[in-house]
Amino acid sequence: MRAISKLLARLTQYITEAAxxxxxxxxxxYPNTGVQPFSGDPYKERTANW
Structure with missing residues (x-):
């Protein structure tokens, strides 16, 4: 009977800790980085030469 109560206590603790x-x-x-400045080149859309 004592083993069952220990098992129930451990199971309850396991579920409670998970919750x-x-x-x-x-x-x-994570560090607070904020907004990152843009330092690249703008995208230039190319036309397709088919």
Whole structure:
């Protein structure tokens, strides 16, 4: 009987931790980069010479 209650406790903890991970706040550590300046050449559309 004690083994069943331990199993249920571990299962409950596993599911609870997964739910907290899914629905909790994001833990991404990406830097705040903001808007990146454009430093390339504008696209020049070419006409097809068939």
């Amino acid at each position: 907290i991970r899914i629905f909790g706040p994001s833990d991404d550590a």
